[in-house]
């Protein structure tokens with residue numbers, strides 16, 4: 001071998017060594033999963049299940065870190081953080097995508113779905129599947145829907161008919177549809193992060209809020225709200241999202257494995273959501289801290305009549321055909 005050839009071979013060996021050392025040093029891909037709820041909720045349990053599956057199947061290649069209870073990011077910051085690469089997975093409520101797409105507002109329309117079966121049917125149907133990609137032009141993509149459940153109204157005074165809510169302050173998620181829903185009953189909506197709700201209620205800075213049974217129970221809202229009206233007036237579900245950039249940068253095989261684990265975790269979360277709502281509702285009743293008000297058909301109809309005009313207000317932004325498809329899912 002000539003001197004030059006020896007030098008070239010040595011150089012190639014050195015480059016290969018440095019490259020493999022760099023890969024080894026780079027370590028596993030870290031997926032930070034940030035959410036705002038407690039661990040004993042459908043979302044908390046789904047996130048933990050996802051971590052468990054990835055730990056079992058992709059050890060050394062992918063590492064999942066779960067941050068519950070707004071520990072890493074609150075719901076007003078998490079999507080910005082995702083676009084900056086500071087968090088890779090999140091599952092914000094469908095009501096929190098206002099800045100990224102108007103189409104997802106459909107899920108906030110009051111009294112659109114008669115039950116969670118209808119929600120599931122719509123989400124898995126053609127329009128629901130199309131909506132997964134609604135925020136794509138802003139760099140965010142949906143990987144699946146996760147259920148929590150139907151929303152109830154909690155308050156410091158009993159709410160039986162819409163007039164009982166007049167001039168009362170309600171915390172809402174960052175959704176214009178939800179603002180319009182409360183304005184339709186002459187109440188005052190205030191957009192506030194989830195992490196602030198308990199204190200706002202406790203200090204009586206607001207009079208009430210709307211949420212699912214599991215959130216009302218796990219965040220102890222029922223301890224500072226003497227009345228909960230079982231209104232089932234809307235849905236609180238989630239879009240499990242990642243950034244388009246992170247997702248497309250993954251090696252294809254790994255992406256398939258991660259998606260498989262995520263689908264299984266979502267199915268797990270969706271399977272427990274219904275039972276969790278029933279159990280948490282019962283725990284609240286048993287606590288005797290809060291009275292659960294069941295509406296008569298006539299009382300419920302008054303809420304429907306007062307809130308449903310909101311549909312028309314948002315028909316152009318959301319799309320009439322999408323709303324019709326959602327209505328069809330009730331059949």
Ligand code: SIN
Nearest residue numbers: 036037093173194211
């Ligand atoms: C959540 O369930 O993620 C939070 C819902 C809310 O902000 O009320």
